[in-house]
Amino acid sequence: MRLVKLSLLAALAMSMGFAAQAELQNVTVDGQIRIRYNYYDGDESISLGDKASFVEQRTRLGVKADFTDEVSARIEFDAYDIWGGGTFRSDYVTGIDGYAGDGVNLYQAYINVDELWGSALSLRVGRQELSFGNQWLVGVNDASSLFRGLSFDGLRLTYSADDFTVDAFATKLAEGMADVGENDVDFYGIYASYLGLEDITIDAYWFWVRDDGNGGAGVAPLGFDSADLHTLGLRGAGTIDAFDFNAEAAYQFGDVEDDDFTFLWIDFDDDANYSALGVNLELGYTFDCNWQPRLFGGMAYLQGGDQGEDVNSLWDLVWNDDDNDDLSFNRLFSNWEYSEFLENTDLSNVFVYRLGVSAMPTESLTLTLAAAYFVTDEAPADVNFWWDILGIFDDNHDDTLGIEAGLYADYAYSEDLNFRAGFAHFFGDDATTDHNFVTGNGLLPFLGANDEGDDGDYNYLFVETEVKF
Secondary structure (H helix, E strand, O other), X not given: OHHHHHHHHHHHHHHHHHHHHHOOOEEEEEEEEEEEEEEEEOOOOOOXXXXXXXXEEEEEEEEEEEOOOOEEEEEEEEEEEEOOOOOOOEOOOOOOEOOOOOOEEEEEEEEEEOOHHHOOEEEEEEEEOOOOOOOXXXXXXXXXXXXXXXXXXXXXXXXXXXXXXXXXXXXXXXXXXXXXXXXXXXXXXXXXXXXXXXXXXXXEEEEEEEEOOOOOOOOOOOOOOEEEEEEEEEEEEEEEOOEEEEEEEEEEEEEEEOOOEEEOXXXXXXXXXXXXXXXXXXXXXXXOOOOOOEEEEEEEEEOOOOOOOOEOOHHHHHHOOOOOEEEOOOOOEOOOOOOXXXXXXXXXXXXXXXXXXXXXOOOOEEEEEEEEEEEEXXXXXXXXXXXXXXXXXXXXXXXXXXXXXXXXXXXXXXXXXXXXXXXXXXXXXXXXXXXXXXEOOOOEEOOOOOOOOOOOEEEEEEEXXXXXX
16 A cells, blocks of 8 residues: 555656646546455355355556646556455564565556547547447456456547547557567457437447467467457447337457467467357336336347367367367457356357346345346367267267356445445356356356266355445
């Protein structure tokens, strides 16, 4: 915390130093503290282990400086930590203090200019959050547990008119320090919104992730050299009388190339493709009565990719050369979680069907009861030789992953302070033992349940508090 205070003082000092030169008009300070206790009970099946219990905390502190009505700058630091996870200062054995690390990072730092040359165009340059629509594909990574946040290095142009807005951005995800465009991972996009209909927004967008260095963006799978992933999407959302709706569909296409991939002593020249559809739908109805109950339902389709041809021998597994593999729908930088157990915004290759009801017993308290049903889209390849690859795969694949039910409460103690709590249970079905490729954007198998016929029961409990200022 001392380092955070020093950072704030330094930022304020810099702001005062700029005052004489840049005619500083106003300085505001804001922040957030979010603390959540998580308890997972995986019945010897959850990926975190049999049981997991931990407290996570994210602290944010920002300074905004207004130089004129159109020119401003923002600096924001944040720290995400697990209590007792290595940044605690004290040596608890000897009692001798020793600083183990600060955990403080520069989360945002940008310059913002509105009304460029007297137009409706604005420019933001520097490290910044990106959030579009309901954050189904691009968001700030603060949903559910492990809310680490997400920001991007780059620039963003926004044109705002009465009936529409258009955003264009270019960001750098990984820098290879080579020639322009070499060994880098970049993220570009255009997002347009039409606002001419009362209480309804219609969006259209194009996103492009260009991975020339397999720099960790997740679109070029391990072992491949480069990837181009394009996403075209449409979204409509709003309210009509007592109904509210959100409908979004996106199609992804692109190539994943491997110029010279060597496995053991064998050289491959494999290519793969992105050709997948993603759909997210929700419809709700709010009753005009006490507690304002809202019924809602929805579905999501995240298309799975080819899971390979039937594998009849070890020879087929290692030497089969398939140049036409399609990859599953990639969630990009989503801030949506359909499950507390199956994903961390990277679920794919599934159908999801959702139902729920929410109500407000008081103006400050919101209760939500929700359930979801998960079905695999594409099963993994059949494996038919005698040892069945040490039991990792089998020939009989079920597609039903299970049903998840959760009860959640949100209490607004004041305008600044909120308390939240929730409990979720996952009723695992047969597909949880078949290692279906539904995590890691459909690139990794779900390894939750064991192989002894136990589908697995999962429990999750959390209690959270958050204050903003």
